[in-house]
Amino acid sequence: MEENKLTMDKLVSHCKNTGIVYPGSDIYDGLANTWDYGPVGVELKNNIKKLWWKRFVQESENSFGVDAAIMMNPRVWEASGHVASFTDPKMDCKNCRARMRADNLIEQHSKGTVDVDAMTNDEMQAYIDEHHVNCPVCGNFNWTPIRQFHLMFETSRGLAGDEKDIIYLRPETAQGEFVNFLNVQRTTRAKVPFGIGQIGKAFRNEITPGNFTFRTIEFEQMEHQMFCKNEEQGFKYYAEYKEMAMQFLIDLGFNKEHLDFKDHEKLAFYAKAACDIIFKYPFGWNELNGIHYRTDYDLARHQEFSGKNMYYLDPVTNEKYIPHDVEYSIGADRLTLAMLCEAYSEETLEGGDTRVVMHFHPAVAPYKVAVLPLQKNLSEKAREVYKKLSKHFMCTFDEAGSIGKRYRRQDQIGTPYCVTIDFDTLENNTVTLRDRDTMEQIRLDINELETYVNSKLAF
Ligand code: ATP
Numbered sequence: 001m002e003e004n005k006l007t008m009d010k011l012v013s014h015c016k017n018t019g020i021v022y023p024g025s026d027i028y029d030g031l032a033n034t035w036d037y038g039p040v041g042v043e044l045k046n047n048i049k050k051l052w053w054k055r056f057v058q059e060s061e062n063s064f065g066v067d068a069a070i071m072m073n074p075r076v077w078e079a080s081g082h083v084a085s086f087t088d089p090k091m092d093c094k095n096c097r098a099r100m101r102a103d104n105l106i107e108q109h110s111k112g113t114v115d116v117d118a119m120t121n122d123e124m125q126a127y128i129d130e131h132h133v134n135c136p137v138c139g140n141f142n143w144t145p146i147r148q149f150h151l152m153f154e155t156s157r158g159l160a161g162d163e164k165d166i167i168y169l170r171p172e173t174a175q176g177e178f179v180n181f182l183n184v185q186r187t188t189r190a191k192v193p194f195g196i197g198q199i200g201k202a203f204r205n206e207i208t209p210g211n212f213t214f215r216t217i218e219f220e221q222m223e224h225q226m227f228c229k230n231e232e233q234g235f236k237y238y239a240e241y242k243e244m245a246m247q248f249l250i251d252l253g254f255n256k257e258h259l260d261f262k263d264h265e266k267l268a269f270y271a272k273a274a275c276d277i278i279f280k281y282p283f284g285w286n287e288l289n290g291i292h293y294r295t296d297y298d299l300a301r302h303q304e305f306s307g308k309n310m311y312y313l314d315p316v317t318n319e320k321y322i323p324h325d326v327e328y329s330i331g332a333d334r335l336t337l338a339m340l341c342e343a344y345s346e347e348t349l350e351g352g353d354t355r356v357v358m359h360f361h362p363a364v365a366p367y368k369v370a371v372l373p374l375q376k377n378l379s380e381k382a383r384e385v386y387k388k389l390s391k392h393f394m395c396t397f398d399e400a401g402s403i404g405k406r407y408r409r410q411d412q413i414g415t416p417y418c419v420t421i422d423f424d425t426l427e428n429n430t431v432t433l434r435d436r437d438t439m440e441q442i443r444l445d446i447n448e449l450e451t452y453v454n455s456k457l458a459f
Pocket of ligand 1: 172204206213214215216217218219221287288289290329330331332333334335
């Protein structure tokens, strides 16, 4: 079996054609940088979210979930620092009006050899002038100076135009965990160290759209904050969460060679350690998720801005302190994208036929089983099987076209098992079960199917 190189264009068109992801507002020619998940994609992303929740909330005795409001009191974003400094360095091309991020221009120009995170605006400006970095869209060198561009989306409630009424769409889910720290601690009677996890939408007015769902203006984050006592515990959990984050990806089916850690060279003044896990996307190595040891900064800031006590009282030692936090954050959409890139393969079969296969872990696969009657007059029996299995997992039913074509359609969306109903089924209640990866077929009794498929879904 041969493999062909995946490009982003190929992936975008594969996703559109198979119902995984469509361009947002498609019939109106789209809205830049928005995407809609189709019937297959919504299952895929939901499975990824469920597995994340299982690993980081359900299986951890001292972790609890929340689902906080997207719109929060604007003071939250003053406390978090977003109002003052959640900006990107933008430049406009005076020739073609393309809007670019100066840091991205330098990253692309230097092919990742320059550490842009460590550069000031003046240093970025100097680099762009010195290296004569042209506009990637029109090729001219005719930039406006670098200006800071605010990334939070604003909306208003009440009287329009009254500054007091401006509220923001949250640019990260993390603050929902911080503001609920004491609520969760009190209501669960949790003892520090404990964690709070959340999955939810975040919004950023990103300047440089592109690369499919990698960077969008609306996306979902899966975040977990681990609250602990002090620096010693902070570094311990930082190391632990780095390992857990990597193991989660490997368990999802990622090849270790396509993942790496990248330490942040420039730390925020309050942070003691930070790194990303980077993934080898078709367009190059880039961030997949982040792990940050943020000390007691976030809770202390909320204490300062809200005027509410954020201290934790240790019931055993009677010590009173503001807990430290280790944050783990990953985009559900970005992880879904990485998963799509990792799973995609084009294979040449014996006899010269080709197939596109998504090699998803069965627990991740959108549909677990496709039920296929060999001929239309077996549909009634096949529907019985569909009805029985769909009580336990997502199934799909397909009776159109040759069986070979139907197998290919399921390979394209990564369905791990195809169950074919033939004339023997009517005689002895057995079906053929075809494995997506090996393409081998076995004969099973209909009553064995649920247990067989379930045994492959363990995660
Ligand atoms: P980047 O450097 O790629 O802009 P970031 O460092 O600003 O990301 P964080 O604020 O740490 O990202 O967000 C945590 C995670 O949320 C990221 O690792 C990524 O998976 C996801 N994420 C952030 N911004 C976006 C976006 N615009 N679109 C999709 N996912 C995003």
